[in-house]
Amino acid sequence: MDFAHPARVLDLLDRVATFVRDEVEPAEVDHRRAVEADPWAVPPVVEELKAKARAQGLWNLFLPSESGLSTVEYAPLAEAMGRSPLAPEVFNCNAPDTGNMEVLHLYGSQAQQDRWLKPLLDGLIRSAFCMTEPDVASSDATNMAATAIPDDDEIVLNGTKWFSTGLGHPNCSVVIFMGLTDPTAPRHAQHSMVLVPLDTPGVTIDRMLPVFGRHDEPYGHGQVTFTDVRLPLDSVIAGLGRGFEIAQGRLGPGRVHHCMRLIGLAERALELACVRATRRVAFGKPLADLGGNRERVATARIAIDQARLLVLHTAWKLDAHGLAATRSEISQIKVAVPAMALSVIDMAIQLHGAAGMTDDFPLAAAYAAARSLRLADGPDEVHQDVVARLELKKHRP
Known part of the structure; x- marks a missing residue:
């Protein structure tokens, strides 16, 4: 590189x-x-x-x-x-x-x-992605129970989705719905993705879900019910049964974007921690000179730089060799970067004391965002399984 x-x-x-x-x-x-x-x-x-x-x-x-x-x-x-x-x-x-x-x-x-x-x-509208469901373990996407069934020249949607980020935005006009089309098809050809205008009859936003007590307004994380929602068949993206193929193409670059944004958030947390540590005095000394805080700052600096290099390597490999060859690296960054960011932000909150838990500083919201990303786009355990399977495959007889 x-x-x-x-x-x-x-x-x-x-x-x-x-x-x-x-x-x-x-x-x-x-x-x-x-x-x-x-x-x-x-x-x-x-x-x-x-x-x-x-x-x-x-x-x-x-x-x-x-x-x-x-x-x-x-x-x-x-x-x-x-x-x-x-x-x-x-x-x-x-x-x-x-x-x-x-x-x-x-x-x-x-x-x-x-x-x-x-x-x-053009930035005139916003959108949401409706995949996760409340009644099944959505970490295994083949569990999805919401349906997208063709009926002559229409597609009919039924089911409930939740944690559809952006659904509360006043400019949200369309969602992408992923649903089960044919349970008899091969495992990764059973689902379809459908474009659904938010004002379509049968689409009901049930509630906005709090995340650690925050609703992330005005975007929100919505729970939405689809009841006999009928749309023209040409609302299906790329054709019936191609939902998993589309999802994998969507998530590769997106996970790099998520992780790099999170590194930027960790950098800001570290900057705030250093400012606090050098200007705040307790027991006659700056916080930086108390209780191992220098080592904590150094550990954070090292961890951020390590994470950045891992993500840049993943991005380079994704460009050079494609998604299939980069599956392990994409899962690696999805595990490593949120964990790093949580550690750095937690250290910054500790240096700010009680103030770090308020909205006077961006740290509490940053912590909630970083913790959420250990679940978004798949929990740590799913990504660790991918890394382990690919690693063990190299050595199986």
Whole structure:
């Protein structure tokens, strides 16, 4: 691997990092107050920042067809965006919209792209992904019980999904629903993905789910019921039975994006910890000189840098050799990076004392986000199993 970023990437990285530092982070307090006053509305500052970012060409950087960036070239930009929970949407690079746009770009028909991809790329609408279900262990996606059954020229959807991130956003207009189509087909050809306009009859948002007491407004994590939802058969993405194929294509780059954003969040937590440790005094000394805090800061620095190298290697291998050859590395980063981030953020909270658990600092929200990512896109145990199976396969007789 060549660890030097090309000149164009260095320029973009400087511009993104500067925008996050000078425009996005200073807006966080006003954004939080606006959300507290009206939780399920988009604060005006978001659209203002989006307009500024787009005017500077800092828009849709995640999608190679739009930006010309490879996965490994986009990775440091995702890290810079990860410093602030506001930043990804400001650059139109926020999950789950990025994954849904990738699906539509790679697998969508021309009509599907015209109707949904274009307004998503323009940042005019938001979307959600409906896969996880409350009544089955969704870590094994073959357990999915919600159905997507063809009926002449229509597809009929039934079932309940939950933890559909982004469902509460006032601009959420479409969801991608994954459901069981043919239980007699081969294991990974049983499910289909369907585009569902949110205003379709039979679609009911039951509630927004709290995550560690937070609703992550205005995005939210929704529970939604589909009751005899009928759509034209051309709402199916790529054809019946291709849901697993699409899901795997969606999750490869997306996991790199998640992990690099989380590294950016860990970097910010470490910075806050260092500022606190050098300015706060207890027992006559700066916190940095008390109780092994120097070693904790050093351990955090080492852990972040190790995680970054692992993710960049994964991104490079994904670009060079494709998804099938990078399955172990993708699962490795999905286990390693959230664990690292949790450790760093926890250390930063400890140095801030009680204040670290409030919203006066971004650490409590950062901890909740990092902990959630040990489950999102598959729990640690699923990814550890993938790594172990691939490793043991090399040595089985």
